[in-house]
Amino acid sequence: MYFYNFLQIPLRDCSSIKAPEDNEANNPFTRNTSGGISVVCSQVFLIKERNVIAPYKTVRGRTEHLFQLDVAWKVGDVVQTLHQLYRASCLDKMGDQAAMITAILQSRLARTSFDKYRFQSISETLHMECKAEMVTPLVTNPGHVCVSDANLYFQPLNGYPKPVVQITLQNVRRIYKRRHGLMPLGLEVFCTENDLCSDIYLKFYNCQDRDEVYRLIAKYIENHIAEHTAESYVLQWQRGHISNYQYLLHLNNLADRSCNDLSQYPVFPWIIADYSSSVLDLTKPETFRDLSKPVGALNKERLDRLVTRYQEMPEPKFMYGSHYSSPGYVLFYLVRVAPEYMLCLQNGKFDHADRMFNSIAETWKNCLDGATDFKELIPEFYENDSSFLVNSLKLDLGKRQGGKMVEDVELPPWASGPDDFLQKCQEALESPYVSEHLHEWIDIIFGYKQKGSEAVAAHNVFHPLTYEGGVDLNSIMDPNEKVALLTQILEFGQTPKQLFTTPHPQRKIQKLKSLSRTSSHSTSIAESPVSPNEESFEDLTEESITLAWNNIAKLKLDTQCKIHKEAITGIAVTCNGSSVFTTSQDSTLKMFSKDSKTIQRSVSFSNMALSSCLILPGDTTVITSSWDNHIYFYSIAFGRQQDVLLGHDDAVSKICWRDGRLFSASWDSTVKVWHCVPGETLSNKKHHFELLAHLEHDVSVNTMDLNATNTILASGTKEGTISVWDVTTATVLHQLPHHSGTVFHAAFSPDSRHLLSTGEDCCFKVIDVQTGMLVSSVTTEEPQRCFKWDGNTILSGSQSGELLIWDLLGGKVTERIKGHTGAVMSIWMNEQCNSVITGGEDKQIMFWKLQY
Numbered sequence: 001m002y003f004y005n006f007l008q009i010p011l012r013d014c015s016s017i018k019a020p021e022d023n024e025a026n027n028p029f030t031r032n033t034s035g036g037i038s039v040v041c042s043q044v045f046l047i048k049e050r051n052v053i054a055p056y057k058t059v060r061g062r063t064e065h066l067f068q069l070d071v072a073w074k075v076g077d078v079v080q081t082l083h084q085l086y087r088a089s090c091l092d093k094m095g096d097q098a099a100m101i102t103a104i105l106q107s108r109l110a111r112t113s114f115d116k117y118r119f120q121s122i123s124e125t126l127h128m129e130c131k132a133e134m135v136t137p138l139v140t141n142p143g144h145v146c147v148s149d150a151n152l153y154f155q156p157l158n159g160y161p162k163p164v165v166q167i168t169l170q171n172v173r174r175i176y177k178r179r180h181g182l183m184p185l186g187l188e189v190f191c192t193e194n195d196l197c198s199d200i201y202l203k204f205y206n207c208q209d210r211d212e213v214y215r216l217i218a219k220y221i222e223n224h225i226a227e228h229t230a231e232s233y234v235l236q237w238q239r240g241h242i243s244n245y246q247y248l249l250h251l252n253n254l255a256d257r258s259c260n261d262l263s264q265y266p267v268f269p270w271i272i273a274d275y276s277s278s279v280l281d282l283t284k285p286e287t288f289r290d291l292s293k294p295v296g297a298l299n300k301e302r303l304d305r306l307v308t309r310y311q312e313m314p315e316p317k318f319m320y321g322s323h324y325s326s327p328g329y330v331l332f333y334l335v336r337v338a339p340e341y342m343l344c345l346q347n348g349k350f351d352h353a354d355r356m357f358n359s360i361a362e363t364w365k366n367c368l369d370g371a372t373d374f375k376e377l378i379p380e381f382y383e384n385d386s387s388f389l390v391n392s393l394k395l396d397l398g399k400r401q402g403g404k405m406v407e408d409v410e411l412p413p414w415a416s417g418p419d420d421f422l423q424k425c426q427e428a429l430e431s432p433y434v435s436e437h438l439h440e441w442i443d444i445i446f447g448y449k450q451k452g453s454e455a456v457a458a459h460n461v462f463h464p465l466t467y468e469g470g471v472d473l474n475s476i477m478d479p480n481e482k483v484a485l486l487t488q489i490l491e492f493g494q495t496p497k498q499l500f501t502t503p504h505p506q507r508k509i510q511k512l513k514s515l516s517r518t519s520s521h522s523t524s525i526a527e528s529p530v531s532p533n534e535e536s537f538e539d540l541t542e543e544s545i546t547l548a549w550n551n552i553a554k555l556k557l558d559t560q561c562k563i564h565k566e567a568i569t570g571i572a573v574t575c576n577g578s579s580v581f582t583t584s585q586d587s588t589l590k591m592f593s594k595d596s597k598t599i600q601r602s603v604s605f606s607n608m609a610l611s612s613c614l615i616l617p618g619d620t621t622v623i624t625s626s627w628d629n630h631i632y633f634y635s636i637a638f639g640r641q642q643d644v645l646l647g648h649d650d651a652v653s654k655i656c657w658r659d660g661r662l663f664s665a666s667w668d669s670t671v672k673v674w675h676c677v678p679g680e681t682l683s684n685k686k687h688h689f690e691l692l693a694h695l696e697h698d699v700s701v702n703t704m705d706l707n708a709t710n711t712i713l714a715s716g717t718k719e720g721t722i723s724v725w726d727v728t729t730a731t732v733l734h735q736l737p738h739h740s741g742t743v744f745h746a747a748f749s750p751d752s753r754h755l756l757s758t759g760e761d762c763c764f765k766v767i768d769v770q771t772g773m774l775v776s777s778v779t780t781e782e783p784q785r786c787f788k789w790d791g792n793t794i795l796s797g798s799q800s801g802e803l804l805i806w807d808l809l810g811g812k813v814t815e816r817i818k819g820h821t822g823a824v825m826s827i828w829m830n831e832q833c834n835s836v837i838t839g840g841e842d843k844q845i846m847f848w849k850l851q852y
Helices: 028-032 072-089 094-110 207-218 230-238 244-254 300-312 327-334 339-345 360-369 418-429 432-445 452-457 479-492 542-550
Strands: 004-008 014-018 036-049 057-068 126-135 140-148 151-156 165-168 174-180 183-190 200-204 555-562 568-573 579-584 588-593 598-604 610-615 621-626 630-635 640-646 652-658 661-666 670-677 688-696 701-706 712-717 722-726 731-736 743-748 754-759 763-768 774-779 784-789 793-798 803-807 812-817 824-829 835-840 844-850
Touching (some): 014 072, 036 072, 126 207, 140 200, 140 207, 174 207, 174 244, 183 207, 244 432, 327 479, 568 621, 568 835, 568 844, 588 610, 652 701, 670 701, 701 743, 722 754, 793 835
Antiparallel strands (some): 004 036, 014 036, 174 183, 555 844, 621 630, 630 640, 652 661, 763 774, 793 803
């Protein structure tokens, strides 16, 4: 029996959806009641066990679920709709799925109409009725809109969250036309003056319906047109009639930013730059961030690298590969108050504990120093509700590498608590310094420095797709291309609508009125940036890794040994670092003692080459993959083959092990995911292997990697295609033909937001994992066979045997280290990133140490 609030059943995993027949004697529905539906599926996600918000639990295997409808006569309609949606879910292409779902929805809407009995008064006169969708942070809910002479109504097709949403027209204070999904189809209605949360956000199916509803509502608002322009707020702000916070609120609204649209969530600036002092001094200019620059230009060293890359980039050029506002960043800040949004968007899992919003100071530092982190803040930092800083829901957000559980956000020393922190942020926002410089930030985000030559001069150039008008979706005929492009745009971040085309006037007021503000209580969602880890003497820290990568060019050869007869293909090292296991094309697995520099064991499973190896947790078992289609399990303790898995129809090219699951890539064009239950070495019990997922490719798979949360898998083929898979659903997210020829190696960045790949075409490619967008491409003199990277710097092994250090942003080699006499085939690096082992075509392994 389940004790869960929700069961999530993927439609494509269903094998049967039906209403039980009356003659099914053993059916519990037909014995006592009517109105039942039976769903048989191969996978189900269990959500909110005993009403506790936590990562989803997955139950795999054939199960039947029986549902009882409150209204029995609707069973046929529900089953029919489920069958239609099931067929849509089984279509291969997203565009085809979207088209079929739209057709199903429009058919249902056409068969229904607004229920006039829902009118508040029988004397109301109907002015207009049309179809629309109500927009919320996670979903859009279809239904019918009705405008009378007194009220605006929305009746959801599914009756959720209530049968009818009603807004009295006389209470409306503000309305805004919105672009939703880059189309001018949205309308947002507010019954308050100073609030970011609207009473309703509607998306219409055509501009005519939207504009007519706007016209009918607008006539109830006195001086509507005069009051709701950007220019009308400028003067109020300059004269001190509205606060800096209120002015930014209005600008966000006018620029299509909404708490209901996570791709266009309101953007507010970083104001404070001092997160280390015990007292916050708002009279010192150095306390504040330079508001004349975008976040990406605040660090000169980083900016110089970005400018160099920008100058060398072909058209269309962009300076920053990620945006300052996106759904992922909003979720990063609000995970403690919107955990279910994060779970929903991240396949039922929280992000890694070290990448959560753990510390204000760490987040600011990462925005200054991170290679791809340029995010601004959200309005919650300047409001009165501090709940997003406190883990009041007692969520289990994981344990950081320092051993500390993720709880409340760590505040700067000058804040006595969350409320005090927000109070000081508000004081900083309204301070004289900010009042005199805020116009500079407005020029960058909403004004004349947002586009064109002024944007280039201000180092404020983002990818063309992030700008309004960057692409005309109506001109794209291919539905699959249109859906893919729209998804990419919505997830990557959008630049606000440009409100000003000339320099914004400055505000110079010595004494500003103390203005009360209505707090905005809103929640929102989205893929999480990296936060530096907690300092600890025992454990790995972000600082030690950063130090290692900053000094990676000081890598020195410690020792080298020729231990194989052919090229070395894989390296695995025990936890204590004493034993090194290597695989080779000479078909042997060897155990090498680092201390005595001797071969302690040599094992041959067949006469075919071995392609990779790994050590299971606990250092008891080594797993190797072979060109003979097998995967071999070798017991270190007992010195013998423990088990074998015939998992593929061609050579196994790469294996990975994560959380009790074995991932195997093969030249048979598949990646397979196995659940592995270890056997007992001293008994006859063998390992039990259960195939969990089968990821089908068009051609041979040569390499693969998993992200930090083990939810996303990237694979590279012999024909140059990079595929990004959602492991939990075994579906491909992106299929990218980025290389010409074999992909040699691919690996996620430490924050899992980017994927780096290299191939025989002499190119490094970096893609944004969430959108699939190619964010960087670096041409190399020769193929790079393998690498390690930290998201900015690459240590690669070349075809000629050199180790190369790359500045990824600059797209150039910063150091060349003489290594092997043949291609570097394999590279291993310890967690501290200060010890490296390479294996080469020259049959040698080389041990490298950082010499600080």
